[in-house]
Amino acid sequence: MTILARAIEVSRRYGDVVALDRVSLDIAAGELVGLLGPNGAGKSTLINLFAGLRRPTSGVVELFGGSPQDPAVRRGIGVTPQETGLPEALRVGEIVDFVSAHFPDRADKGELLARFGLDDLVRRQVGGLSGGQRRRLAVALAFAGKPRLVFLDEPTTGLDVEARRSLWEGVRSFHRDGGTVLLTSHYLEEIEALAERVVVVGSGRVLADGTVRDVRDVVGVRRISFVAPDLPELPGVVGSERVDGRVDLLTTDPDRLVVELVRSGTPFSGLEIRPTTLEEAFLALTSKEPSHG
Numbered sequence: 001m002t003i004l005a006r007a008i009e010v011s012r013r014y015g016d017v018v019a020l021d022r023v024s025l026d027i028a029a030g031e032l033v034g035l036l037g038p039n040g041a042g043k044s045t046l047i048n049l050f051a052g053l054r055r056p057t058s059g060v061v062e063l064f065g066g067s068p069q070d071p072a073v074r075r076g077i078g079v080t081p082q083e084t085g086l087p088e089a090l091r092v093g094e095i096v097d098f099v100s101a102h103f104p105d106r107a108d109k110g111e112l113l114a115r116f117g118l119d120d121l122v123r124r125q126v127g128g129l130s131g132g133q134r135r136r137l138a139v140a141l142a143f144a145g146k147p148r149l150v151f152l153d154e155p156t157t158g159l160d161v162e163a164r165r166s167l168w169e170g171v172r173s174f175h176r177d178g179g180t181v182l183l184t185s186h187y188l189e190e191i192e193a194l195a196e197r198v199v200v201v202g203s204g205r206v207l208a209d210g211t212v213r214d215v216r217d218v219v220g221v222r223r224i225s226f227v228a229p230d231l232p233e234l235p236g237v238v239g240s241e242r243v244d245g246r247v248d249l250l251t252t253d254p255d256r257l258v259v260e261l262v263r264s265g266t267p268f269s270g271l272e273i274r275p276t277t278l279e280e281a282f283l284a285l286t287s288k289e290p291s292h293g
């Protein structure tokens with residue numbers, strides 16, 4: 001297994017803020033990794049460290065076995081930051097040419113634009129693009145230099161459903177051809193749709209790292225739902241909700257909760273136990289997060 005990017009016990013501070021706290025992470029060739037975490041978790045900081053745009057306060061970051069500060073090493077990556085300012089007066093085709101010119105190996109312009117659904121816009125000035133088209137162009141540019149590894153920071157922010165799917169298809173086709181991707185997202189459906197591996201970060205730490213299924217299992221949160229008039233104090237409840245007489249409880253130990261519910265003597269009916277969605281698992285993980293420290 002070839003490791004393309006590696007963080008070893010990496011911390012990054014901004015003054016008093018600890019953006020990353022002893023994070024270790026390997027990205028192997030051919031992986032499509034989703035980095036999931038709430039606002040301020042440290043996702044962009046990690047991408048900036050891998051892309052050589054920032055240096056860690058402590059720890060080591062490696063890219064292709066070298067330093068991300070080395071421009072020759074950096075030529076092997078493509079990056080779409082969260083926000084990009086593209087020159088308004090340039091045409092789409094000119095921007096692709098300009099960015100491609102920085103790389104020894106270049107993607108075919110027509111193919112690149114087609115991959116991201118921009119082939120009809122090659123002569124359009126950037127100033128005349130819609131927000132979604134700009135975002136797709138910014139993402140497409142990350143692939144202009146035939147990178148081995150691409151970092152996409154919230155690539156589909158501001159895109160409608162159709163544009164998002166077309167962008168996903170572009171990322172998938174790069175990955176099918178052997179490309180490696182690390183992307184951040186707040187959209188859980190995006191992580192589930194694209195990534196094989198999910199790394200959950202919260203408050204600068206890696207909280208979970210595995211498949212979508214693993215992450216759910218790590219949390220082990222289940223949803224227990226039933227109809228009951230009143231609810232006694234029950235142990236191990238990490239979240240609860242009542243809608244129209246139906247009670248929904250989130251718990252990491254459904255067996256014990258059901259035993260306690262029966263023991264309490266509370267009349268109930270229509271008992272259901274279901275796995276949680278990734279979003280519920282993720283919220284449970286990050287809300288438990290302070291106890292890690």
Ligand SMILES: Nc1ncnc2c1ncn2[C@@H]1O[C@H](COP(=O)(O)OP(=O)(O)OP(=O)(O)O)[C@@H](O)[C@H]1O
Nearest residue numbers: 014017018019037038039040041042043044045046
């Ligand atoms: N240049 C900076 N100066 C000061 N603090 C910063 C700077 N960049 C990031 N931070 C802080 O570091 C923490 C992590 O920020 P980061 O942008 O990496 O999080 P994120 O997970 O990408 O968040 P989001 O999902 O909102 O983009 C936050 O508390 C943020 O305010």
